[in-house]
Amino acid sequence: MRVLRKERDYIDGAAGADVVVVGSGIVGAACAESLTRRGAQVLVLDRGPLAAGTTACGEGNLLVSGRAPGPGLALAQASLHRWPRLLAALREELGPGRAECEYEAKGGLVVATDDPSGTALRAFAAAQRAAGVDARELAPGEAAAFEPHLTPGVSAAVHYPEDAQLQPVLAATSLLAAVRARGGRIRTGVDVTGVETGRDGQRVVGVHTSVGRIPCGAVVNACGPWAGQFAAAAGAPLPVLPRQGMVLVTAPLPHGTVRHKVYDAGYVRAAGSSDAALQVAAVVEATQAGTVLIGSSRRRAGFDATLRTDVLRALARGAARLFPVLGGVPVMRAYGGFRPYTPDHLPVVGEDPRRPGLWHATGHEGAGIGLAAATGELLAELWAGEPPHVDPEPFRAGRFAPVAC
Structure with a gap:
């Protein structure tokens, strides 16, 4: 050595x-x-x-x-x-x-709210399992046991305990x-x-x-x-190019309001996109301090650090669709940063x-x-x-x- x-x-x-x-x-x-x-x-x-x-x-x-x-x-x-x-x-x-x-080690939950997305999510999870990932498919009704405040309109869900x-x-x-x-x-x-x-x-x-x-x-x-x-x-x-992302942070909520990292099945497609235009997919997770982080967005526009209100509104709408309880929760702050894209x-x-x-x-x-x-x-x-x-x-x-x- x-x-x-x-x-x-x-x-x-x-x-x-x-x-x-x-x-x-x-x-x-x-x-x-x-x-x-x-x-x-x-x-x-x-x-x-x-x-x-x-x-x-x-x-x-x-x-x-x-x-x-x-x-x-x-x-x-x-x-x-x-x-x-x-x-x-x-x-x-x-x-x-x-x-x-x-x-x-709180685990993740990926959910779909329509049938085409549910079919794609189940196929994606099956391919991951073949590669050694612990991806546990849930019946639509079982998702509520993991996240009691999750929207009832879930058509498919996969639990990732890792x-x-x-x-x-x-x-x-x-x-x-x-x-x-x-x-x-x-x-x-x-x-x-x-x-x-x-x-x-x-x-x-x-x-x-x-x-x-x-x-x-x-x-x-x-x-x-x-x-x-x-x-x-x-x-x-x-x-290597900058790709901007933005995040909303809510006021602290009671423990257990959001228990896992939860995101919409469209996140995988947005993260893997090579399009420079804006990509948004709902991602919701709590911190130990009780605040809830809401994402995610991706956009390639150089080092323009502007926090766009249209993007922040889209993030908020996506989070409220997954967790209706968040619809009336105040946002404490918003921030953005650049990620290294290849x-x-x-x-x-x-x-x-x-x-x-x-x-x-x-x-x-x-x-x-x-x-x-x-x-x-x-x-x-x-x-x-x-x-x-x-x-x-x-x-x-x-x-x-x-x-x-």
């Missing part, structure tokens, strides 16, 4: 690192945690506060319910199984007070606390503007930042929706063949929180030369046609 690179000329006193991770969101934090566990000297850099970008705008979903059979589902299954073990290890290492992430939820910012900061405890360093307010290559003009030997040059043996592009920009600046463009809806994980030493961990779109645990482990396994726990081939950077700088 490779622990530290033999070429130590890139280490410049306390300033250098074996690996510089660009981005302190949950994916970058997971990569840094897995790398430091293998003995790497890691420096995490972020131009903003910790976990303040896409991670802060996430709902904390750890899901297998929304994935069709294939490499994306395999990564989701690996990550879902890894999250509880990883959190337990962090609590043991750091102490319970520094690794509490509101993890809740689905879970956590608080994403707490999870990211817990991962980063472990990085610090192992001697890793974290700096915010530092903009990474590009990479420096060695004498061959290809291999990464450092990064250029707003505070000067930092030597390193590798750099991880964990910039989320901005990963395409960073990849282009590093001389290895990727088709054309094939799969993340990019691994070293870039065009720029040795440049590693990518991005392109998870709205599933980055759920996929972070397996993504960080996969990247660290590949960096250390270990056998990967999932097949890395579908996530390689070289799968895309050349992208012009």
Whole structure:
């Protein structure tokens, strides 16, 4: 196993690192945690506060319910199984007070409210079961036992007991606390503007930042929706684009008003769409604080952060159709954020063949929180030369046609 690179000329006193991770969101934090566990000297850099970008705008979903059979589902299954073990290890290492992430294995419920959607949902669940997903088909009347406030107009429902939820910012900061405890360093307010290559003009030997040059043996592009920009600046463009999503947050409700993550069967179609236009599907779930999160929307319009009232109204209407009790509940706030979209809806994980030493961990779109645990482990396994726990081939950077700088 490779622990530290033999070429130590890139280490410049306390300033250098074996690996510089660009981005302190949950994916970058997971990569840094897995790398430091293998003995790497890691420096995490972020131009903003910790976990303040896409991670802060996430709902904390750890899901297998929304994935069709294939490499994306395999990564989701690996990550879902890894999250509880990883959190337990962090609590043991750091102490319970520094690794509490509101993890809740509450399960998910997908429902259809018309016959065509019900037929499609049952077929989708059957394909998932063949791939090892615990997808339990319910009779329409049985859904009320799981969600008493659910609309009676359910034509089909599938229960996913493996689905879970956590608080994403707490999870990211817990991962980063472990990085610090192992001697890793974290700096915010530092903009990474590009990479420096060695004498061959290809291999990464450092990064250029707003505070000067930092030597390193590798750099991880964990910039989320901005990963395409960073990849282009590093001389290895990727088709990673921002896709905006919006969420409504209700005032706190009595415990048990919404018990699972519940979403309309149309969510899978919306999430898998490559259309740049607005895609909306009802998603409803409660937090431990009693608030209810209402989504989901997807739209590609660059980095336009405008919160559109028509989208927020559509989210509210969709939630009230699933849970009529929500029709009279006040909305406390609304927020939006950007998710890293790729054309094939799969993340990019691994070293870039065009720029040795440049590693990518991005392109998870709205599933980055759920996929972070397996993504960080996969990247660290590949960096250390270990056998990967999932097949890395579908996530390689070289799968895309050349992208012009």
